[in-house]
Amino acid sequence: MTLLERKTKPPLCPFCGQEIAPPRPLEDNFLYEFDGGECSCGATYCLDPTARNGGAVLMQAMVQACRGDWDKAQDLSSDIDYVEGVITRYSPLAHRVNAPGAFGTIYCIRLNSKK
Numbered sequence: 001m002t003l004l005e006r007k008t009k010p011p012l013c014p015f016c017g018q019e020i021a022p023p024r025p026l027e028d029n030f031l032y033e034f035d036g037g038e039c040s041c042g043a044t045y046c047l048d049p050t051a052r053n054g055g056a057v058l059m060q061a062m063v064q065a066c067r068g069d070w071d072k073a074q075d076l077s078s079d080i081d082y083v084e085g086v087i088t089r090y091s092p093l094a095h096r097v098n099a100p101g102a103f104g105t106i107y108c109i110r111l112n113s114k115k
């Protein structure tokens with residue numbers, strides 16, 4: 001294990017604690033501007049590599065959670081329809097958290113079970 005690996009840690013899903021897969025370009029890149037993915041617990045996530053896009057990245061994670069349905073995503077209410085988590089200081093290159101100079105943010109969304 002290298003020094004870097006000891007100081008850093010893998011990115012973990014805020015909801016289930018499993019390591020998430022590296023965000024990757026999503027299939028529908030007309031709809032999705034940022035890299036993202038989905039955890040095995042059903043949470044979706046989206047990477048803001050610059051820590052400047054904030055709201056747009058969070059919105060995309062919600063649209064991913066709604067399977068591309070923008071109207072549905074915009075109707076969701078925080079804490080009622082979904083829970084939100086963030087992973088900060090993420091390095092997409094190393095796929096580690098707390099890596100030196102890492103300032104990416106991963107926004108995670110998990111929809112509450114169907115009403």
Ligand SMILES: [Zn+2]
Nearest residue numbers: 013016039041
């Ligand atoms: Zn998860």
